Amino acid sequence: MPVLWLILIVLALAVAGYVAGRARAISGAGDDRRALHSLPSYYGWNVAMKVMVPAFLVLIVWLIAQPFIVNTKATSLLPESAIPEGSTLGLVMSDVRRVADGLDLSVAQGLLSAGDAATLTVGGSDIRAMLGSAGVAVGTEITPEVLAAAQSYRSTNATGDLLRSIVVIGLGLIGGALALAQTNPDFRARNAVERGIRAILVGAASLAILTTIGIVLSLVFNTIEFFRIYPASEFFGSFTWSPSFGGGSQLGIWPLLWGTLYISLIALLVSVPIGLFAAVYLSEYAGPKFRAVAKPALELLAGIPTIVYGLFALLTVGPLLLSVFGRDGLGWMQAGTAVMTAGLVMGIMLIPFVSSLSDDIINAVPQSLRDGSYGLGATKSETIKQVILPAALPGIVGAILLAASRAIGETMIVVMGAGAAARLSLNPFDAMTTVTAKIVSQLTGDADFASPEALVAFALGMTLFVMTLGLNVFALFIVRKYREQYD
Template sequence: MPATWLVLIVLALSAIGYVLGRQRALQNAGGDSRALHSLPSYYGWHVALMALVPATGLLAVWLIAQPLLVENTIAGQLPDSAIPESSTRSLVMSDVRRVADGLDLAVSQGAMTRDDAATLRSEFTQVRERLAEVGVALGSDVNAAVLSAAQDYRSMSRVGNLMMTIAVLAIAALGFVYALSRTDRDFRARNVVEQGIRALLVAAASVAVLTTLGIVLSLIFNTLEFFKLYSAWDFFFGTTWAPSFGGGSELGVLPLLWGTFYISLIALLVAVPIGLFSAVYLSEYAPGKVRSVAKPLLEVLAGIPTIVYGLFALLTVGPLLVQIFGDDGVGIMQASTAVMTAGLVMGIMLIPFVSSLSDDIINAVPQAMRDGSYGLGATKSETVRQVILPAALPGIVGAILLAASRAIGETMIVVLGAGAAARLSMNPFDAMTTVTAKIVSQLTGDADFASAEALVAFALGMTLFVLTLGLNVFALFIVRKYREQYE
């Protein structure tokens, strides 16, 4: 049974449990809800949650674990002779999955029966052509080992799905019956439901924490693998970035870090003054009608996809800068892709980040401080300069640092606006690149994750993660350290 139908059945059972649990509690109390320990709805929610939560939890774990178990089992059964010298076991397993999915599609479309798919032999049938008829394109012919592994893959998956359906429905039914049997007038349903909700909240928080931990660990392990193949000293202090999948690569990160910080600096020089001035105007000077229109329009910039900003940099800002600073190919700017192009467009993208955060922080300054300043005879501009901005400064600095971490992690604007050259240069009209852009380029195509040229992407990601994490922690430290002085 498909997982979608399984979820719908469990949800329907849960809804029925809510109604029956509520009715049973009222019947046990003689129809008088005042005789119940808890409100009637709590008894219904108790039955509904007991039917829903354990079953959906089991379903989620099963959906994650089953593909891993099946794939590891099939991969272990593949003979070494089925793996070409130019390939790897993981690449062969990707062919196995495609063939298995193709057979499932052919059966669902009626192109072959279940028995045909299970007994198909590559010696007598052109498997590639048969699957192409149902829209499954394979890059090479399917040999006997791959076809047999795909058939075993389908068989194990089918058995696993059947067991999952039985287990999930059984758990849901047991939870339903158990909760309904406990329902009476003296049952503390409210306490149990609130404890269950608290457990769900803790589980949700744990998922977020464990996901972050998993990301960090994956970066750490692959980074350590990279440093087994390439010197850490050459990586962190090398001044040349010249990867070569044929060998002899120079993977110094300094040119990439320089490009990242240079572009981010120009972006902040654009975004901080404009964003801060607009925040001061909207919070202190703008009439209510103007603010109600201008603030949403300003924040529309935050919803524009970064690829659109990248196209704007490539097609509009870059050529415009060439017209201004170039002179028939002999000016200081030779091409539209440059640090200045990416920095200006990225600065425009960051304006709503700085503006919105700064506006909220300025509005959080107590009105009593404004009134006290006006009472002493200060003008509005003096109050803004000498009272409001100093009071809001820690939060504004935090907003700027958060915007900086956003700029450091940007990719598409850099790829389209700044070029791909890794160099150490002070000229803002030169083409440069950043850490994120090179992570994309190193993992694009058929990357061999046993090579330093592919694993370097994880080292770059770990470096970027540490930098942005440091900026975010520093920003939060500043905000929390000084905020309580004005509350």
């Protein structure tokens, strides 16, 4: 049964449980609601929650655990001899999943039932034809071992889906039945519902922490695995980025790190002054009518998808810069894709992050500080420079940090506006690339996670994580230092 149907069935059972629980409570009190300990709706929600919560918890755990179990069982059926020379277990398992999804395995098993080489060759050809007609492409030969693994993969998945449906629906029915059995006028339904809601809120609050821990552990373990097969001295000591899945890769991080920092610096040089000046004008100088129009219009920039900014960089900003700084102009720029192209467009994208947050922070500065400054004879510009901005500095630093993190993590604008060249250069009109763009390129396609060329993506991600953590620590230091002065 599809997961969506299963969710809808559980929700339908919860709705039915709500109605039944509410009706049972009212009828148990002789239609006198004053005899109930809690409002009738609490009795209904008690039943609905005891239908949904256990069922959905088991469904989430099942969806996480089933792929691991199915893959482990299918992998155990693939001996070393089933992995062709030059291939890997990960690539063979990718073909196993494709075969399981796109082929009538009972027919295919009949094609490979005979064991002689001639039949195997003809059968393999027939199976490839069947896969081609189903729109499925495989990268290795379809051997009996691959076919057996595909059969195990499909049958185990089907069995798991069936058991999942039975267990989840059964838990929902059992939970609803138990909740209905305890429904009576003296049952403290409100207390039970509030305890359940508190538990749900605690779980939701813990989800962010658990997700962060999971991300960090995933990065740490895969980074450790990468450094087991590729020396850390070459990763941090080499100035050449030249991956090759055939071997002989040079995976030095410095060209990527330099491109990331260079593009982010240009983006911040564009966005921070413009965004901060816009925030000061909107909060201190603009009238209510102009502010009501300008602020929403400025914030519209934050809602534009990054792929649109990438197209803007590729089709508009790049050719415009090339016409000025290219061969027909100053001769500094060789192509439209360059650090300057990506940096300018990324800076435009970051303006609303800086301006909107800074505007809210400046407006939060107490009016008494302004009045005191004016009372001492300061002008508006002096008040802004010497009173308002220092008081709002912690929040402004946070806004700039958010913009910097957004710039470091941007991908599409870099791919379309800066090019893909990993190089160390001071020329802002050269094509470069960033860490995030290379993470995407290294993990695109059937990546073999036993090779350093794929695992390097986790080392790059860990480097970005450490960088952003350092930015957060520095920003926290600045915020605490100045907050003590202006609290």
